[in-house]
Amino acid sequence: MTNDVSPRVLNLAWLPGDGIGREVTEAALAAMRAVAEPAGVALAVAEYPIGGAAFDATGDPFPAVTRDGVLAADAVLLGAVGGPAWDTLPPERRPERGLLRLRAALGGFANLRPVAVPDALVERSPLRPEIVRGTDMLIVRELLGGVYFGEPSFVTGDAPEREGVSTMRYQEVEIRRVAEVAFQWAERRRGRVTSIDKANVLAVSRLWRDVVSEVQRTRYPHVDLEHRYVDSAAMDLVLRPTDFDVVLTGNLFGDILSDLAATLPGSLGVLPSASVGGGGPGLFEPIHGSAPSIAGKGIANPMGTILSGALLFDDVGLPELAAALRRGVGAALGQGIVPADLGGTATTDAVARAVIDHATA
Ligand code: NAD
Ligand code: IPM
Ligand code: MN
Numbered sequence: 001m002t003n004d005v006s007p008r009v010l011n012l013a014w015l016p017g018d019g020i021g022r023e024v025t026e027a028a029l030a031a032m033r034a035v036a037e038p039a040g041v042a043l044a045v046a047e048y049p050i051g052g053a054a055f056d057a058t059g060d061p062f063p064a065v066t067r068d069g070v071l072a073a074d075a076v077l078l079g080a081v082g083g084p085a086w087d088t089l090p091p092e093r094r095p096e097r098g099l100l101r102l103r104a105a106l107g108g109f110a111n112l113r114p115v116a117v118p119d120a121l122v123e124r125s126p127l128r129p130e131i132v133r134g135t136d137m138l139i140v141r142e143l144l145g146g147v148y149f150g151e152p153s154f155v156t157g158d159a160p161e162r163e164g165v166s167t168m169r170y171q172e173v174e175i176r177r178v179a180e181v182a183f184q185w186a187e188r189r190r191g192r193v194t195s196i197d198k199a200n201v202l203a204v205s206r207l208w209r210d211v212v213s214e215v216q217r218t219r220y221p222h223v224d225l226e227h228r229y230v231d232s233a234a235m236d237l238v239l240r241p242t243d244f245d246v247v248l249t250g251n252l253f254g255d256i257l258s259d260l261a262a263t264l265p266g267s268l269g270v271l272p273s274a275s276v277g278g279g280g281p282g283l284f285e286p287i288h289g290s291a292p293s294i295a296g297k298g299i300a301n302p303m304g305t306i307l308s309g310a311l312l313f314d315d316v317g318l319p320e321l322a323a324a325l326r327r328g329v330g331a332a333l334g335q336g337i338v339p340a341d342l343g344g345t346a347t348t349d350a351v352a353r354a355v356i357d358h359a360t361a
Contacts, residue, residue: 007042009042010041010043010044010074010075012044013072013075015047015066015078015079015102016047018051018082018083018290019083019291020291023298023348024302025077025305027349027351028308028309028352029309031302031325031328031355034360035324050081051095051096054066055095061094070105071105071106075281075316078099078285080286081095081099082095082289082290083295103275103283104149106275106280106282108143108275108277109278110178110182110276112141112311113139113140113254113261114138114272115271117133117241119334124342124343125264127263133242135264135265137247137261141251141254142249142254143251145170147168148251149169150169168204169204175211183246186223191245192224192245193223193226193246194244194246194248195212196228197250197253198230198253199227205250212225213225234257234260238260238264241264266343269288269300269339270301270304270307272287272306272307273286282315284308284315285305298349306325307326313325328357330358331354332357
């Protein structure tokens with residue numbers, strides 16, 4: 001007998017990392033497998049070390065074995081890195097540096113951080129229901145430039161006269177390529193981009209504003225573009241979140257504003273991310289960190305990682321599997337399966353089981 005539909009194998013590099021990273025990625029992989037297998041998609045998962053765990057094992061937070069493994073994969077699923085045990089290491093050995101090297105190696109310069117408030121969370125949000133209801137924005141954070149990577153970067157001199165320098169730097173090409181991504185998403189969404197900078201003070205932001213305007217004028221005149229200063233935009237993200245569709249911003253502002261936006265659904269634990277645009281495998285990770293104080297307790301919220309799995313499935317052309325995971329998360333919340341960060345009592349495993357039940361129903 002022949003079978004005309006050959007099963008598809010998806011090669012995933014799995015980087016659990018530190019703290020709650022293993023717990024949340026195990027839950028996400030279970031949910032991903034549960035929706036993939038019935039659809040004839042096999043997940044071939046290879047684990048690689050990253051962050052503090054990689055430093056402990058190899059002396060390097062981003063060892064060559066991990067670099068080779070991720071570059072050969074179809075997609076990369078990451079938990080989180082960092083923790084107090086590694087906070088006093090020299091900068092190049094820190095877990096966070098390993099993460100930045102991973103991102104640079106993969107080349108995904110556009111970090112997509114969707115922020116939505118599902119109906120089931122409207123009443124649980126720390127903000128008033130009428131403010132958060134209907135929130136649906138996409139933060140497009142530039143990920144490989146700005147002050148995270150700008151040179152020079154150093155601390156010099158002797159206490160009490162030391163000096164610290166970091167450099168916020170963008171080249172036109174870096175701004176243009178991430179602006180393109182933001183405008184393309186706006187075309188598929190509600191046709192509006194809010195670009196956030198500090199052009200009233202920073203030279204680098206004046207260039208940012210200029211290049212984003214030029215991209216809009218020359219290539220996306222049908223998309224609305226608004227420029228905002230980061231301070232007042234931060235206030236409006238919380239006061240008027242439904243005004244935002246696509247939010248385009250640089251590396252540092254995007255890091256800060258996306259954690260701020262987590263107040264809308266009520267926790268960092270529910271927000272996913274995808275880092276794309278590098279031409280190779282994408283990187284999928286929740287926006288939260290390693291949450292050291294709850295690591296190992298089995299209570300971390302895996303929803304942000306499961307929804308990162310949905311972004312992964314979208315990226316590799318399996319949108320039905322992505323939709324199943326999103327349906328599973330929405331239904332689990334709707335049924336009151338709520339973990340501690342959102343004010344409930346559901347464990348990581350209980351959340352994963354509920355998501356799987358609903359996603360495969
Ligand atoms: P964090 O995101 O780890 O935690 C902030 C708060 O949110 C804590 O109260 C934590 O318990 C809670 N939280 C986060 N994720 C949660 C989840 N899934 N479920 C339930 N509660 C959750 O930020 P932090 O405490 O500032 O940083 C801790 C470490 O993580 C640091 O070493 C930092 O550098 C690192 N970090 C890594 C990443 C990453 O790997 N992408 C992101 C942010 C921070
Ligand atoms: C994130 C994190 C990282 C960042 C750190 C850990 C390097 O905060 O993914 O948001 O700043 O990008
Ligand atoms: Mn962050």
